[in-house]
Amino acid sequence: xxxxxxxxxxxxxxxxxxxxxxxxxxxxxxxxxxxxxxxxxxxxxxxxxxxxxxxxxxxxxxxxxxxxxxxxxxxxxxxxxxxxxxxxxxxxxxxxxxxxxxxxxxxxxxxxxxxxxxxxxxxxxxxxxxxxxxxxxxxxxxxxxxxxxxxxxxxxxxxxxxxxxxxxxxxxxxxxxxxxxxxxxxxxxxxxxxxxxxxxxxxxxxxxxxxxxxxxxxxxxxxxxxxxxxxxxxxxxxxxxxxxxxxxxxxxxxxxxxxxxxxxxxxxxxxxxxxxxxxxxxxxxxxxxxxxxxxxxxxxxxxxxxxxxxxxxxxxxxxxxxxxxxxxxxxxxxxxxxxxxxxxxxxxxxxxxxxxxxxxxxxxxxxxxxxxxxxxxxxxxxxxxxxxxxxxxxxxxxxxxxxxxxxxxxxxxxxxxxxxxxxxxxxxxxxxxxxxxxxxxxxxxxxxxxxxxxxxxxxxxxxxxxxxxxxxxxxxxxxxxxxxxxxxxxxxxxxxxxxxxxxxxxxxxxxxxxxxxxxxxxxxxxxxx
Numbered sequence: 001x002x003x004x005x006x007x008x009x010x011x012x013x014x015x016x017x018x019x020x021x022x023x024x025x026x027x028x029x030x031x032x033x034x035x036x037x038x039x040x041x042x043x044x045x046x047x048x049x050x051x052x053x054x055x056x057x058x059x060x061x062x063x064x065x066x067x068x069x070x071x072x073x074x075x076x077x078x079x080x081x082x083x084x085x086x087x088x089x090x091x092x093x094x095x096x097x098x099x100x101x102x103x104x105x106x107x108x109x110x111x112x113x114x115x116x117x118x119x120x121x122x123x124x125x126x127x128x129x130x131x132x133x134x135x136x137x138x139x140x141x142x143x144x145x146x147x148x149x150x151x152x153x154x155x156x157x158x159x160x161x162x163x164x165x166x167x168x169x170x171x172x173x174x175x176x177x178x179x180x181x182x183x184x185x186x187x188x189x190x191x192x193x194x195x196x197x198x199x200x201x202x203x204x205x206x207x208x209x210x211x212x213x214x215x216x217x218x219x220x221x222x223x224x225x226x227x228x229x230x231x232x233x234x235x236x237x238x239x240x241x242x243x244x245x246x247x248x249x250x251x252x253x254x255x256x257x258x259x260x261x262x263x264x265x266x267x268x269x270x271x272x273x274x275x276x277x278x279x280x281x282x283x284x285x286x287x288x289x290x291x292x293x294x295x296x297x298x299x300x301x302x303x304x305x306x307x308x309x310x311x312x313x314x315x316x317x318x319x320x321x322x323x324x325x326x327x328x329x330x331x332x333x334x335x336x337x338x339x340x341x342x343x344x345x346x347x348x349x350x351x352x353x354x355x356x357x358x359x360x361x362x363x364x365x366x367x368x369x370x371x372x373x374x375x376x377x378x379x380x381x382x383x384x385x386x387x388x389x390x391x392x393x394x395x396x397x398x399x400x401x402x403x404x405x406x407x408x409x410x411x412x413x414x415x416x417x418x419x420x421x422x423x424x425x426x427x428x429x430x431x432x433x434x435x436x437x438x439x440x441x442x443x444x445x446x447x448x449x450x451x452x453x454x455x456x457x458x459x460x461x462x463x464x465x466x467x468x469x470x471x472x473x474x475x476x477x478x479x480x481x482x483x484x485x486x487x488x489x490x491x492x493x494x495x496x497x498x499x500x501x502x503x504x505x506x507x508x509x510x511x512x513x514x515x516x517x518x519x520x521x522x523x524x525x526x527x528x529x
Contacts, residue, residue, distance in 0.1 A: 045237035046187060053173055053188070053242055057142050059255070060245035064141050067258045069334065070247060073341045073348060074140045077246070080371040082136045083423030085129025086383055089460055091417045106401050107415075110159075110394055119157040122150055122164040131163055135232060136378070142168040144233035144243030146201065147382070148224060149389055158399045161390060170204045172221055173242060187241045190231075191223070196239035198226040232381055250340035257333050264326055271321035343367055361428050368425060375422045383420060391416050421463075424455050 030037075063070035088111055090104035114120050115128035126134065131147075138145035146166035153160040171189035185192055191200040202221045233243025247254065308314060331345075331354065338345045344363035346352055352360055394400050395408040395415075408415050427433045437455075440446045449461045475485060 045240040046242070049240070049242050049244060050173075050188060053143075053244070056245050056248055056251065057168060059251050060141055060143075060247050063247065063251060063254050063258070067254050069257070069337065069348060070254050072350075073247065073337075073343065074137055076343055076347055077140050077341075077374075078133055078136045080367070080423065081374045081378055082129075082132045085132050086375075086378065086423075087421030087460075088383075088387070089419040089421055089462065091419050092415055093417070103400075103402050103415075106403070107391075110400050111390065114157060114159050114161070114390070114394075114399075119154050119159075120161070120163055122148075122152070122154075122162040124154060126165075128163075131165060132382075134165060135382070138165070138167065139232055139234070139243065140246040142243075143245040143248075144168050144231065146171065146203070147230040147232065147386075149228050149230065149386075151228075151393075153397075158397050159390070159394050160397065161393050166203060167207065168242070169208055170206075171242070172202045172204065190241050192241070196241070198229070198231065200225050201229050201231070230382060230385060234377070247341060250337045253333060253337050253340070257330065257337070261326075261330065264321070264323055267323075268321045342370055357429075364428060371423075379420050379422070387418060388412075388416055419460060421460050422453070424453060424459075426455060 060070075064074055065071075088108060090107040092100050092103050092107070094100055117127045117130070118124045120126075120128045121131065135145045135147060145168065148164040148166055150162040150164060151160050152162050154162050172186070173188040185199075186202060187196075189202050190198050191202065193199055201224045203224055205220045205222060234246075235243070245251070331349075331351070334349055335345045338348045341348065344367050346355055346360050346363050347367055355363070391400075391408070391412070395403055395405050403415060437446070437451050441448055441451065452459060452461050452464055472485070475481065481487070
């Protein structure tokens with residue numbers, strides 16, 4: 001008895017095993033219900049991409065080619081991030097802060113001329129805004145795209161700058177040291193220093209999947225210095241050398257949806273062909289014809305009643321298609337795909353039957369928050385560095401009148417100052433939103449400039465004012481007057497004269513004027529030309 005008591009006390013006093021006393025997250029515990037996580041280990045972004053990138057990219061491209069919702073998602077992202085193209089508004093100012101209009105016009109004119117396809121594209125085909133849309137589409141489809149800056153003036157251009165679009169497949173991503181001919185610090189085709197800063201890019205001369213017989217060799221690599229490359233990709237982890245396809249979390253779902261809808265279509269086509277069978281105990285029924293395969297068949301015609309022989313029974317087969325649950329199931333799947341892509345279900349599917357105005361508007365506004373973030377990323381990653389290179393080469397060749405090299409390089413940031421005209425969005429409910437914006441401007445919560453940027457579809461306040469001025473001049477030249485003419489909007493406040501009163505030198509009147517000026521009552525002034 002005493003021995004058993006001692007053993008019990010020893011077990012109570014003995015230290016517990018580490019697992020028994022450690023608190024764990026429920027998501028980290030292992031059980032039969034978490035068997036799907038078996039074997040998962042922590043790894044770097046490059047370690048995961050090196051094993052998956054080629055297959056991910058190929059499957060993503062296939063879905064964009066063949067699956068309607070995948071193509072719709074790509075169009076949705078490109079249209080909202082880049083739109084018709086990001087505009088440029090030069091904002092060079094003097095030392096006193098005044099805008100230098102002639103110089104700004106010269107910068108804009110020089111860039112607009114260079115943007116033509118024959119001048120900015122190494123192939124002489126794509127306009128600059130077409131290059132923008134194509135590059136953004138590649139970021140979506142392949143996860144990345146490379147823009148090479150060639151120091152070469154195309155025929156008819158004074159600026160030695162031409163752009164080449166290089167697809168992600170041309171990077172040596174499956175090799176750490178391709179052919180043993182490059183340094184050992186090359187990661188998936190990108191040569192880096194000890195801090196993972198790109199030094200150079202190892203690019204194939206040809207696309208590995210190009211047409212057979214094309215003279216370019218896809219196994220020969222060219223080392224391109226990093227200062228000639230703009231590598232456009234979204235970086236989720238650091239260090240992350242390559243970009244992952246946008247739809248990486250939705251690829252399997254989209255493929256399953258595409259396969260399932262094809263199977264349902266096949267079943268529906270089969271169900272459209274009604275057929276029947278006849279059960280009989282007679283080995284040679286009357287009216288039956290024997291086919292080559294040894295089977296006996298009857299011909300069925302519309303409006304014909306076939307009399308069966310004794311002992312025969314007719315069974316009519318009607319397959320249950322189309323599937324009544326297909327619509328709800330596909331909507332469920334598509335909502336998950338929309339969440340993985342980062343857009344709303346309504347925008348991706350164009351199906352507004354399952355939502356009301358308020359919920360659809362909230363989804364649209366949520367989408368626009370994402371688009372604004374991506375627009376700023378696009379400006380930081382592509383447009384700003386490209387504009388810096390453009391200005392340097394344009395100034396050195398004298399392509400911008402009124403701006404010399406010595407003047408520019410003394411203060412390059414000042415002469416590279418621009419305002420980017422990003423794609424905006426029109427009103428969802430104009431009646432309510434216009435009124436709300438007007439009240440916000442009057443209260444000082446926002447500005448007319450900001451409202452125009454958000455709703456002007458790429459125009460800024462200078463564009464709107466110039467168009468408005470030109471419009472009013474045309475109206476006056478033709479002797480026309482519309483409700484939008486400022487002369488028609490004269491509305492003085494009640495009890496307040498719209499005409500300025502004659503000043504009075506008497507001290508008493510001065511005191512009255514001071515009192516009136518300090519009053520919160522405001523005077524509505526008619527805007528006249």
